Amino acid sequence: MVKRVCRICSLVSETEKQFCVECGTSFFDDGSQSTSGVSTVANSKATASLVIGVLGFVLFGLVLGAIAIVLSSMAKREMRQEPSRYNNKGAATVGLVLGIVDLIAGAFFVGAIF
Numbered sequence: 001m002v003k004r005v006c007r008i009c010s011l012v013s014e015t016e017k018q019f020c021v022e023c024g025t026s027f028f029d030d031g032s033q034s035t036s037g038v039s040t041v042a043n044s045k046a047t048a049s050l051v052i053g054v055l056g057f058v059l060f061g062l063v064l065g066a067i068a069i070v071l072s073s074m075a076k077r078e079m080r081q082e083p084s085r086y087n088n089k090g091a092a093t094v095g096l097v098l099g100i101v102d103l104i105a106g107a108f109f110v111g112a113i114f
């Protein structure tokens with residue numbers, strides 16, 4: 001007979017039941033799974049693209065805008081290869097848009113000086 005201890009109510013079960021008779025918690029549920037059942041991570045390049053894109057509004061628009069666009073395209077390529085792994089596709093898209101806006105704003109800024 002298998003002994004299982006409920007992780008919620010600490011009831012010791014000596015039956016073959018897959019669920020705790022006291023609180024209904026599954027003994028085979030480790031509690032870490034997401035609602036989709038697939039664990040995802042944030043793509044760091046997408047996040048960096050977003051952050052740099054925002055920074056580009058304030059300073060070095062041409063440089064940071066270009067970096068944001070490059071990081072975003074790299075992130076999007078990684079996301080195409082492993083679509084189910086990453087959960088921040090929006091960040092890559094926003095980073096790309098911000099990068100383009102930064103470039104345009106930076107170009108106007110440079111044009112205003114010279």
Ligand SMILES: [Zn+2]
Pocket residue numbers: 006007008009010011020021022023024025
């Ligand atoms: Zn229980």
